[in-house]
Amino acid sequence: MQSQEVGSGDGVGIDPSRLRGDAEELLVRKLRTRSLSLSEARMVLGGYEQNAERLDASAIDDVIDDFCRRGYLDDTLLAGQLVTSGIERKGQGRVALSRALSQRGIPRDVIDAALDDVPDDDAERALEYARSKARAMSRLDSDTALRRLVGQLSRRGYNGSIAMTAAKTALTESSFGSSSGVRFVDSD
Incomplete structure (x- = not known):
């Protein structure tokens, strides 16, 4: 059985709005346990499947945009929090901080901006x-x-x-x- 992408109104299988709603609920549950980068949220939504059907790329983009507008997803804010935590709780240096942010899928320009705020100490x-x-x-x-x-x-x-x-x-x-x-x- 092959998975089909839903969201383009192909009329086959599950209702696209229900699939999207269920995918949003999954993302909210993930966000309750841990802040996610845009990249991580995109992976969660891209991997979500119901009855062998998935959201298409434009539906995923719509969900991501909606969550950004609501303030649930913000790479800049997340990078700042991770830098602060890395310094205060883990005693990390700039190299380790940069690597940790990169592993979370945060874009290089956001990483550089977050590290620019860190004193060179x-x-x-x-x-x-x-x-x-x-x-x-x-x-x-x-x-x-x-x-x-x-x-x-x-x-x-x-x-x-x-x-x-x-x-x-x-x-x-x-x-x-x-x-x-x-x-x-x-x-x-």
Whole structure:
């Protein structure tokens, strides 16, 4: 059984307005659990099928336009929210933020605009994140701790030099470095 596109008034199968209404309900349910980009919403609608019938491209565009007019879909707003969340909750750098937005199907110009609003303080954010993780690495030797911390920072989208500098500074501050404090050794 082949799937047919509905929405062009071909008169076969299910009522196109009912199919559209059901597809809109599905999209609303998805939006209740997670904000979607226009691209993600288009994929949801494009994949919706009822009785082997799908919405055609113009019906999908109409639904997307309607949801945009109502304010349910907005790539610019979503990008801003994802950038804020990525910075505040995940400690991500610009590279990781850009990648996350791109994976959600947000257009490059919207990504660039969202990242333009981010202060260029990757070094400070990387150091803050590194400080929060450095104490937990006190049981490790300094080389292992440095390697692991640089890896964590790199996975969060900080470039190599920023990651290395932040990791070394944080580990030094948390007493891994030789100049960070006095250590007593029992000679018995």
